[in-house]
Amino acid sequence: MSPLEETVAAISPADPAVLADARAHQERLTKPRGALGVLEDVAVRLAGAAGRSPAPMPSPAALAIFAGDHGVHAQGVTPWPQEVTTQMVGNFLAGGAVANAFAAQVGASVTVVDVGVAADLDDAPGLLRRKVAYGTADLASGPAMTTAQAVAALHVGIETARALIEDGARCLITGDMGIANTTASAALICAFTGTSPEEATGRGTGIDDETLQRKIDVVRRALAANGLEPTSHEPAGAAAGLRVLAAVGGLEHAAIAGFILGGAAARVPVILDGVIAGSAALAAAALAPAVVDHCVAGHRSAEPGHRAALDHLGLRPLVDLELRLGEGTGGLLAHPLVCSAVRVMHDVATFDAAGVTEKEI
Numbered sequence: 001m002s003p004l005e006e007t008v009a010a011i012s013p014a015d016p017a018v019l020a021d022a023r024a025h026q027e028r029l030t031k032p033r034g035a036l037g038v039l040e041d042v043a044v045r046l047a048g049a050a051g052r053s054p055a056p057m058p059s060p061a062a063l064a065i066f067a068g069d070h071g072v073h074a075q076g077v078t079p080w081p082q083e084v085t086t087q088m089v090g091n092f093l094a095g096g097a098v099a100n101a102f103a104a105q106v107g108a109s110v111t112v113v114d115v116g117v118a119a120d121l122d123d124a125p126g127l128l129r130r131k132v133a134y135g136t137a138d139l140a141s142g143p144a145m146t147t148a149q150a151v152a153a154l155h156v157g158i159e160t161a162r163a164l165i166e167d168g169a170r171c172l173i174t175g176d177m178g179i180a181n182t183t184a185s186a187a188l189i190c191a192f193t194g195t196s197p198e199e200a201t202g203r204g205t206g207i208d209d210e211t212l213q214r215k216i217d218v219v220r221r222a223l224a225a226n227g228l229e230p231t232s233h234e235p236a237g238a239a240a241g242l243r244v245l246a247a248v249g250g251l252e253h254a255a256i257a258g259f260i261l262g263g264a265a266a267r268v269p270v271i272l273d274g275v276i277a278g279s280a281a282l283a284a285a286a287l288a289p290a291v292v293d294h295c296v297a298g299h300r301s302a303e304p305g306h307r308a309a310l311d312h313l314g315l316r317p318l319v320d321l322e323l324r325l326g327e328g329t330g331g332l333l334a335h336p337l338v339c340s341a342v343r344v345m346h347d348v349a350t351f352d353a354a355g356v357t358e359k360e361i
């Protein structure tokens with residue numbers, strides 16, 4: 001079996017008996033039932049995913065930022081030059097990006113993975129050189145990647161997850177860097193959810209109305225060129241999912257999909273960042289539907305397609321602060337919330353143990 005097949009085969013859905021135990025325990029804790037709102041669902045879901053209640057503390061956390069470039073950049077879908085991808089990789093490695101600041105704040109490690117930037121990078125501490133290609137081909141005129149490239153990038157993500165977990169990570173956080181990657185994200189969301197290009201496509205790093213119209217048209221052409229016009233039907237099965245990922249995804253999307261699968265296979269929770277992670281998670285879910293049980297949506301990005309992706313996955317975002325940065329920043333912000341949700345299950349007394357009287361009616 002390939003690492004991808006092995007990983008997919010190792011992914012189990014949440015354990016229903018553990019979910020029930022966790023829910024019952026949650027109800028005995030010294031607080032009104034439901035008073036912790038969405039955090040109660042997080043704690044119960046993570047217990048089910050881990051196969052034990054309470055779930056292990058999701059700490060320490062490891063952020064992996066997967067970087068890649070995009071042939072569709074040539075279509076004028078972003079105001080930023082392509083070399084910013086490589087330059088930001090340097091910034092992450094020097095500790096100067098927002099992701100570094102947020103990671104320091106929440107105590108997460110940062111690993112940067114070159115899965116497909118257009119330039120050659122020198123060895124540097126914290127950099128994994130795993131280049132599959134020097135960027136993708138232009139998805140507006142045909143497949144962005146070959147199937148072999150998509151699989152190789154999936155393997156990069158799986159191996160990165162494995163290595164971080166072996167080093168002690170108990171929570172994975174997805175990060176991305178790739179100028180023009182919100183175009184590929186929108187195309188993936190259209191293909192996997194049936195959302196229209198008008199609805200799924202947003203302003204990314206910040207574009208004017210004329211550029212937005214061009215970007216929508218590029219997404220429409222990408223779907224047509226790859227035989228993926230939006231329908232209300234999700235492409236069925238792993239083979240179709242892989243085909244969609246290769247056709248309109250990016251190398252970092254494929255690696256993030258592998259990273260999510262790798263975490264789920266080890267029963268380590270994965271906090272998803274923004275629209276790039278959301279669209280990559282759609283591909284991961286096409287390859288292994290149970291993967292969703294191991295994911296927490298860290299936040300909802302301002303990019304409109306992200307809502308469609310999360311709705312399709314059935315995930316509720318924890319934070320909604322109109323962020324649209326990527327890098328893993330929204331996932332990092334959510335990490336203390338996820339830890340707090342799980343810690344309640346470990347630390348909070350039950351009504352019985354604390355001698356607190358339960359409500360009467």
Ligand SMILES: O=C(O)c1ccc[n+]([C@@H]2O[C@H](COP(=O)([O-])O)[C@@H](O)[C@H]2O)c1
Nearest residue numbers: 078178180182204205274275301325326
């Ligand atoms: O995470 C998000 O939801 C998000 C939304 C908008 C932009 N980004 C980041 O901005 C870059 C892509 O934006 P663009 O406009 O070049 O497609 C890429 O590096 C992403 O990490 C990320």
Ligand SMILES: Cc1cc2nc[nH]c2cc1C
Nearest residue numbers: 080084177205325326327
């Ligand atoms: C400066 C800059 C930083 C980023 N981080 C993630 N995407 C980005 C895009 C730009 C342009």
